[in-house]
Amino acid sequence: MTADQDILTIAADWKNQGLDVAIATVTSTWGSSPRPAGSQLVVDGQGRMMGSVSGGCIEGAVVKEALDVMQDGKPRLLDFGITNEQAWEVGLACGGKLQVYVERLD
Amino acid sequence: MRRDLLNEILDLKARGEPAALVTNLATGAQDIVTATRTASKLDLSITDLAAARQALTDNRSGEIEAAGQRLFVHVHNPAARLMIVGAVHISQSLAPMAMLAGYQVIVIDPRRSFASAERFPGIELHHDWPDEALEVLRPDGRSAIVTLTHDPKLDDPALTFALRSPAFYIGALGSKKTHAARLARLQAEGFSEADCARIHGPAGLDIGAKSPAEIAISVMAQLTAALHHRPTR
Numbered sequence: 425m426t427a428d429q430d431i432l433t434i435a436a437d438w439k440n441q442g443l444d445v446a447i448a449t450v451t452s453t454w455g456s457s458p459r460p461a462g463s464q465l466v467v468d469g470q471g472r473m474m475g476s477v478s479g480g481c482i483e484g485a486v487v488k489e490a491l492d493v494m495q496d497g498k499p500r501l502l503d504f505g506i507t508n509e510q511a512w513e514v515g516l517a518c519g520g521k522l523q524v525y526v527e528r529l530d
Numbered sequence: 531m532r533r534d535l536l537n538e539i540l541d542l543k544a545r546g547e548p549a550a551l552v553t554n555l556a557t558g559a560q561d562i563v564t565a566t567r568t569a570s571k572l573d574l575s576i577t578d579l580a581a582a583r584q585a586l587t588d589n590r591s592g593e594i595e596a597a598g599q600r601l602f603v604h605v606h607n608p609a610a611r612l613m614i615v616g617a618v619h620i621s622q623s624l625a626p627m628a629m630l631a632g633y634q635v636i637v638i639d640p641r642r643s644f645a646s647a648e649r650f651p652g653i654e655l656h657h658d659w660p661d662e663a664l665e666v667l668r669p670d671g672r673s674a675i676v677t678l679t680h681d682p683k684l685d686d687p688a689l690t691f692a693l694r695s696p697a698f699y700i701g702a703l704g705s706k707k708t709h710a711a712r713l714a715r716l717q718a719e720g721f722s723e724a725d726c727a728r729i730h731g732p733a734g735l736d737i738g739a740k741s742p743a744e745i746a747i748s749v750m751a752q753l754t755a756a757l758h759h760r761p762t763r
Contacts, residue, residue: 432540439533439536451555461590461592461602462592462605529531530532
Protein backbone atom coordinates (compact mmCIF):
# COMPACT_ATOMS: atom_id res chain seq x y z
CA MET A 425 0.00 0.00 0.00
CA THR A 426 1.42 3.38 -0.96
CA ALA A 427 0.96 6.67 0.85
CA ASP A 428 -1.23 8.04 -1.98
CA GLN A 429 -3.34 4.91 -2.09
CA ASP A 430 -3.83 5.36 1.63
CA ILE A 431 -5.31 8.81 1.05
CA LEU A 432 -7.91 7.57 -1.44
CA THR A 433 -8.79 4.67 0.86
CA ILE A 434 -9.25 7.11 3.73
CA ALA A 435 -11.42 9.32 1.49
CA ALA A 436 -13.62 6.31 0.62
CA ASP A 437 -13.84 5.27 4.30
CA TRP A 438 -14.85 8.73 5.45
CA LYS A 439 -17.46 8.97 2.71
CA ASN A 440 -18.81 5.56 3.76
CA GLN A 441 -19.19 6.90 7.28
CA GLY A 442 -21.51 9.57 5.90
CA LEU A 443 -19.02 12.43 6.25
CA ASP A 444 -18.55 15.32 3.83
CA VAL A 445 -15.24 14.77 2.06
CA ALA A 446 -13.02 16.90 -0.19
CA ILE A 447 -9.79 15.87 -1.87
CA ALA A 448 -6.97 18.32 -2.64
CA THR A 449 -4.36 17.31 -5.24
CA VAL A 450 -1.14 19.07 -6.28
CA THR A 451 -1.41 19.50 -10.07
CA SER A 452 1.66 21.62 -10.90
CA THR A 453 4.78 22.78 -9.12
CA TRP A 454 7.53 25.27 -9.91
CA GLY A 455 10.81 25.73 -8.06
CA SER A 456 11.39 24.06 -4.75
CA SER A 457 7.87 22.90 -3.84
CA PRO A 458 8.15 20.23 -1.21
CA ARG A 459 5.57 17.76 -2.59
CA PRO A 460 5.34 16.59 -6.21
CA ALA A 461 2.29 16.67 -8.51
CA GLY A 462 -0.18 13.98 -7.48
CA SER A 463 0.33 14.51 -3.72
CA GLN A 464 -3.01 14.54 -1.93
CA LEU A 465 -4.74 15.82 1.18
CA VAL A 466 -8.16 14.55 2.21
CA VAL A 467 -10.38 16.74 4.39
CA ASP A 468 -13.69 16.05 6.15
CA GLY A 469 -16.50 18.41 7.15
CA GLN A 470 -14.92 19.00 10.55
CA GLY A 471 -11.64 20.09 9.02
CA ARG A 472 -9.91 16.83 9.94
CA MET A 473 -7.11 16.13 7.42
CA MET A 474 -4.79 13.33 6.29
CA GLY A 475 -1.96 13.44 3.76
CA SER A 476 -0.20 16.58 2.54
CA VAL A 477 0.17 18.98 -0.40
CA SER A 478 3.19 20.84 1.00
CA GLY A 479 5.53 20.64 3.95
CA GLY A 480 2.80 22.02 6.18
CA CYS A 481 2.95 25.58 4.77
CA ILE A 482 -0.42 25.77 3.00
CA GLU A 483 -2.50 22.91 4.43
CA GLY A 484 -4.40 25.31 6.71
CA ALA A 485 -5.49 27.45 3.77
CA VAL A 486 -6.36 24.40 1.67
CA VAL A 487 -8.56 22.99 4.44
CA LYS A 488 -10.45 26.32 4.55
CA GLU A 489 -11.07 26.17 0.78
CA ALA A 490 -11.99 22.48 1.03
CA LEU A 491 -14.77 23.31 3.49
CA ASP A 492 -16.19 25.82 0.96
CA VAL A 493 -15.94 23.23 -1.83
CA MET A 494 -17.90 20.76 0.33
CA GLN A 495 -20.65 23.37 0.60
CA ASP A 496 -21.09 24.45 -3.04
CA GLY A 497 -19.64 21.39 -4.81
CA LYS A 498 -17.64 23.54 -7.25
CA PRO A 499 -14.06 22.35 -7.74
CA ARG A 500 -11.36 25.02 -7.39
CA LEU A 501 -7.82 25.39 -8.71
CA LEU A 502 -5.78 27.25 -6.10
CA ASP A 503 -2.48 29.10 -6.60
CA PHE A 504 0.14 29.28 -3.90
CA GLY A 505 3.58 30.84 -4.03
CA ILE A 506 5.73 33.86 -3.67
CA THR A 507 4.11 35.73 -6.57
CA ASN A 508 0.68 35.42 -4.99
CA GLU A 509 -0.34 38.25 -2.69
CA GLN A 510 -1.70 35.58 -0.36
CA ALA A 511 1.88 34.51 0.06
CA TRP A 512 2.42 36.98 2.89
CA GLU A 513 -0.06 35.01 4.90
CA VAL A 514 0.09 31.43 3.65
CA GLY A 515 2.94 31.28 1.12
CA LEU A 516 5.66 28.73 0.88
CA ALA A 517 8.58 29.72 3.05
CA CYS A 518 10.87 27.83 0.70
CA GLY A 519 9.97 30.05 -2.26
CA GLY A 520 8.27 27.38 -4.37
CA LYS A 521 5.04 27.78 -6.31
CA LEU A 522 2.27 25.29 -6.80
CA GLN A 523 -1.32 24.76 -7.87
CA VAL A 524 -3.76 22.62 -5.93
CA TYR A 525 -7.04 21.26 -7.29
CA VAL A 526 -9.74 20.88 -4.64
CA GLU A 527 -12.84 18.79 -5.37
CA ARG A 528 -15.71 17.35 -3.41
CA LEU A 529 -16.16 13.58 -3.25
CA ASP A 530 -19.72 13.07 -4.43
CA MET B 531 -14.71 13.31 -7.87
CA ARG B 532 -17.54 10.85 -8.21
CA ARG B 533 -17.57 7.97 -5.78
CA ASP B 534 -17.80 5.34 -8.55
CA LEU B 535 -14.61 6.69 -10.19
CA LEU B 536 -12.80 6.56 -6.84
CA ASN B 537 -13.93 2.95 -6.36
CA GLU B 538 -12.76 2.04 -9.86
CA ILE B 539 -9.32 3.54 -9.19
CA LEU B 540 -9.05 1.60 -5.92
CA ASP B 541 -10.14 -1.62 -7.68
CA LEU B 542 -7.61 -1.18 -10.50
CA LYS B 543 -4.86 -0.55 -7.95
CA ALA B 544 -5.84 -3.63 -5.97
CA ARG B 545 -5.66 -5.69 -9.18
CA GLY B 546 -2.22 -4.27 -9.97
CA GLU B 547 -3.38 -2.56 -13.16
CA PRO B 548 -1.80 0.84 -13.91
CA ALA B 549 -4.45 3.55 -14.24
CA ALA B 550 -4.59 7.34 -14.51
CA LEU B 551 -7.41 9.64 -13.48
CA VAL B 552 -7.59 12.47 -16.02
CA THR B 553 -9.24 15.74 -14.92
CA ASN B 554 -10.19 18.66 -17.13
CA LEU B 555 -9.16 21.45 -14.74
CA ALA B 556 -11.55 23.96 -16.33
CA THR B 557 -14.74 21.86 -16.26
CA GLY B 558 -14.00 19.30 -13.55
CA ALA B 559 -14.88 16.47 -15.96
CA GLN B 560 -13.01 13.24 -15.13
CA ASP B 561 -12.43 9.78 -16.52
CA ILE B 562 -9.92 6.92 -16.39
CA VAL B 563 -7.12 6.00 -18.79
CA THR B 564 -5.53 2.53 -18.71
CA ALA B 565 -3.84 0.37 -21.33
CA THR B 566 -7.33 -0.43 -22.64
CA ARG B 567 -9.48 2.49 -21.46
CA THR B 568 -9.47 5.87 -23.21
CA ALA B 569 -11.32 8.22 -20.81
CA SER B 570 -14.13 8.30 -23.36
CA LYS B 571 -16.12 10.87 -21.34
CA LEU B 572 -13.35 13.42 -21.96
CA ASP B 573 -13.19 12.86 -25.70
CA LEU B 574 -9.37 13.08 -25.69
CA SER B 575 -7.42 13.67 -28.90
CA ILE B 576 -5.06 10.89 -29.98
CA THR B 577 -2.13 13.07 -28.87
CA ASP B 578 -3.63 13.71 -25.42
CA LEU B 579 -4.38 10.02 -24.92
CA ALA B 580 -0.81 9.14 -25.90
CA ALA B 581 0.51 11.75 -23.43
CA ALA B 582 -1.67 10.32 -20.65
CA ARG B 583 -0.40 6.80 -21.37
CA GLN B 584 3.19 8.08 -21.44
CA ALA B 585 2.61 9.55 -17.96
CA LEU B 586 1.52 6.06 -16.85
CA THR B 587 4.70 4.54 -18.27
CA ASP B 588 6.85 7.25 -16.64
CA ASN B 589 4.92 6.92 -13.37
CA ARG B 590 4.74 10.73 -13.26
CA SER B 591 1.58 12.71 -12.47
CA GLY B 592 1.23 16.19 -13.97
CA GLU B 593 -0.49 18.46 -16.44
CA ILE B 594 -0.28 17.55 -20.10
CA GLU B 595 -0.17 20.06 -22.94
CA ALA B 596 -3.55 19.79 -24.57
CA ALA B 597 -5.06 21.96 -27.30
CA GLY B 598 -7.11 24.63 -25.56
CA GLN B 599 -7.68 22.76 -22.31
CA ARG B 600 -5.76 22.00 -19.16
CA LEU B 601 -5.69 18.31 -18.38
CA PHE B 602 -4.24 16.88 -15.16
CA VAL B 603 -3.14 13.27 -15.31
CA HIS B 604 -2.98 11.60 -11.91
CA VAL B 605 -1.08 8.34 -12.17
CA HIS B 606 -2.19 5.56 -9.82
CA ASN B 607 0.31 2.82 -10.51
CA PRO B 608 0.49 -0.31 -8.38
CA ALA B 609 3.08 0.03 -5.63
CA ALA B 610 6.67 -0.90 -6.35
CA ARG B 611 7.49 -4.29 -4.85
CA LEU B 612 10.35 -5.36 -2.60
CA MET B 613 11.10 -9.06 -2.46
CA ILE B 614 13.31 -9.85 0.53
CA VAL B 615 15.04 -13.24 0.47
CA GLY B 616 15.80 -14.30 4.02
CA ALA B 617 13.50 -13.76 6.98
CA VAL B 618 16.44 -12.69 9.14
CA HIS B 619 16.80 -10.02 11.82
CA ILE B 620 17.62 -7.26 9.29
CA SER B 621 14.48 -8.18 7.34
CA GLN B 622 12.37 -7.56 10.43
CA SER B 623 13.46 -3.92 10.23
CA LEU B 624 13.65 -3.62 6.44
CA ALA B 625 10.16 -4.98 5.77
CA PRO B 626 8.20 -2.39 7.82
CA MET B 627 10.50 0.44 6.66
CA ALA B 628 9.84 -0.44 3.03
CA MET B 629 6.10 -0.61 3.70
CA LEU B 630 6.23 2.91 5.17
CA ALA B 631 8.05 4.04 2.03
CA GLY B 632 5.16 2.70 -0.07
CA TYR B 633 6.43 -0.68 -1.23
CA GLN B 634 4.46 -3.87 -1.36
CA VAL B 635 6.79 -6.13 0.66
CA ILE B 636 7.19 -9.88 0.28
CA VAL B 637 9.53 -11.96 2.45
CA ILE B 638 10.76 -15.27 1.07
CA ASP B 639 12.33 -17.96 3.23
CA PRO B 640 11.66 -21.73 3.18
CA ARG B 641 12.69 -21.88 6.85
CA ARG B 642 9.33 -21.51 8.57
CA SER B 643 10.87 -20.78 11.96
CA PHE B 644 12.39 -17.66 10.38
CA ALA B 645 9.50 -16.62 8.12
CA SER B 646 6.80 -16.72 10.77
CA ALA B 647 3.82 -14.43 11.15
CA GLU B 648 4.96 -13.70 14.68
CA ARG B 649 8.28 -12.32 13.44
CA PHE B 650 6.69 -10.55 10.44
CA PRO B 651 3.23 -9.33 11.45
CA GLY B 652 1.18 -8.16 8.46
CA ILE B 653 3.88 -9.05 5.90
CA GLU B 654 3.28 -11.38 2.93
CA LEU B 655 5.38 -14.52 3.49
CA HIS B 656 6.45 -17.16 0.98
CA HIS B 657 7.93 -20.48 2.12
CA ASP B 658 9.00 -21.80 -1.27
CA TRP B 659 12.61 -22.01 -2.36
CA PRO B 660 13.61 -18.48 -3.47
CA ASP B 661 13.79 -19.14 -7.22
CA GLU B 662 10.40 -20.90 -7.12
CA ALA B 663 8.84 -18.08 -5.13
CA LEU B 664 10.26 -15.48 -7.53
CA GLU B 665 8.90 -17.41 -10.49
CA VAL B 666 5.43 -17.05 -9.01
CA LEU B 667 5.94 -13.39 -8.09
CA ARG B 668 7.30 -12.43 -11.53
CA PRO B 669 9.47 -9.43 -10.64
CA ASP B 670 9.10 -6.60 -13.17
CA GLY B 671 10.76 -3.23 -13.75
CA ARG B 672 9.15 -1.84 -10.58
CA SER B 673 10.45 -4.68 -8.42
CA ALA B 674 13.49 -4.84 -6.17
CA ILE B 675 15.11 -8.03 -4.90
CA VAL B 676 17.41 -8.17 -1.86
CA THR B 677 19.09 -11.31 -0.57
CA LEU B 678 19.93 -11.30 3.12
CA THR B 679 20.41 -14.95 4.14
CA HIS B 680 24.25 -15.12 3.87
CA ASP B 681 23.62 -18.69 2.72
CA PRO B 682 24.57 -19.40 -0.91
CA LYS B 683 22.05 -22.27 -0.98
CA LEU B 684 19.28 -19.66 -0.67
CA ASP B 685 20.89 -16.47 -1.99
CA ASP B 686 22.40 -17.86 -5.21
CA PRO B 687 19.16 -19.24 -6.75
CA ALA B 688 17.48 -15.92 -5.94
CA LEU B 689 20.27 -13.89 -7.55
CA THR B 690 20.32 -16.17 -10.59
CA PHE B 691 16.62 -15.51 -11.05
CA ALA B 692 16.98 -11.78 -10.29
CA LEU B 693 19.69 -11.30 -12.92
CA ARG B 694 17.36 -12.72 -15.58
CA SER B 695 14.57 -10.35 -14.50
CA PRO B 696 14.14 -6.63 -15.23
CA ALA B 697 14.21 -5.77 -11.49
CA PHE B 698 15.31 -2.13 -10.97
CA TYR B 699 17.39 -3.04 -7.92
CA ILE B 700 19.24 -6.18 -6.91
CA GLY B 701 21.09 -6.20 -3.60
CA ALA B 702 23.02 -8.90 -1.77
CA LEU B 703 24.21 -8.73 1.80
CA GLY B 704 27.64 -10.05 2.70
CA SER B 705 31.19 -8.83 3.17
CA LYS B 706 33.33 -7.80 0.21
CA LYS B 707 35.06 -11.20 0.40
CA THR B 708 31.75 -13.07 0.45
CA HIS B 709 30.54 -10.94 -2.45
CA ALA B 710 33.67 -11.62 -4.53
CA ALA B 711 33.17 -15.37 -4.03
CA ARG B 712 29.49 -14.98 -4.96
CA LEU B 713 30.34 -13.14 -8.19
CA ALA B 714 32.86 -15.85 -9.08
CA ARG B 715 30.14 -18.51 -8.67
CA LEU B 716 27.66 -16.53 -10.77
CA GLN B 717 30.23 -15.97 -13.50
CA ALA B 718 31.00 -19.68 -13.50
CA GLU B 719 27.29 -20.16 -14.18
CA GLY B 720 27.62 -18.02 -17.29
CA PHE B 721 26.72 -14.52 -16.15
CA SER B 722 28.93 -11.79 -17.57
CA GLU B 723 30.74 -9.15 -15.53
CA ALA B 724 28.17 -6.60 -16.74
CA ASP B 725 25.31 -8.82 -15.54
CA CYS B 726 26.95 -9.17 -12.14
CA ALA B 727 27.51 -5.40 -11.94
CA ARG B 728 23.72 -5.05 -11.52
CA ILE B 729 24.09 -6.55 -8.05
CA HIS B 730 24.62 -4.01 -5.28
CA GLY B 731 26.99 -5.89 -3.04
CA PRO B 732 27.51 -5.56 -0.21
CA ALA B 733 23.97 -4.15 -0.23
CA GLY B 734 23.37 -0.73 1.27
CA LEU B 735 25.03 2.67 1.43
CA ASP B 736 28.25 2.99 3.39
CA ILE B 737 26.93 4.87 6.43
CA GLY B 738 28.70 2.81 9.05
CA ALA B 739 25.57 0.80 9.79
CA LYS B 740 26.07 -1.77 12.54
CA SER B 741 22.73 -2.88 14.02
CA PRO B 742 20.11 -4.73 11.97
CA ALA B 743 17.91 -1.61 11.87
CA GLU B 744 20.83 0.58 10.75
CA ILE B 745 21.72 -1.88 7.99
CA ALA B 746 18.05 -1.83 6.92
CA ILE B 747 18.26 1.98 6.70
CA SER B 748 21.36 1.77 4.52
CA VAL B 749 19.66 -0.73 2.18
CA MET B 750 16.47 1.37 2.14
CA ALA B 751 18.48 4.47 1.19
CA GLN B 752 20.23 2.67 -1.68
CA LEU B 753 16.93 1.23 -2.87
CA THR B 754 15.37 4.71 -2.84
CA ALA B 755 18.25 6.10 -4.89
CA ALA B 756 17.85 3.28 -7.43
CA LEU B 757 14.10 3.86 -7.71
CA HIS B 758 14.77 7.50 -8.55
CA HIS B 759 17.70 6.74 -10.87
CA ARG B 760 20.37 8.26 -8.64
CA PRO B 761 23.49 6.11 -8.92
CA THR B 762 25.17 5.49 -5.57
CA ARG B 763 28.40 3.86 -6.71
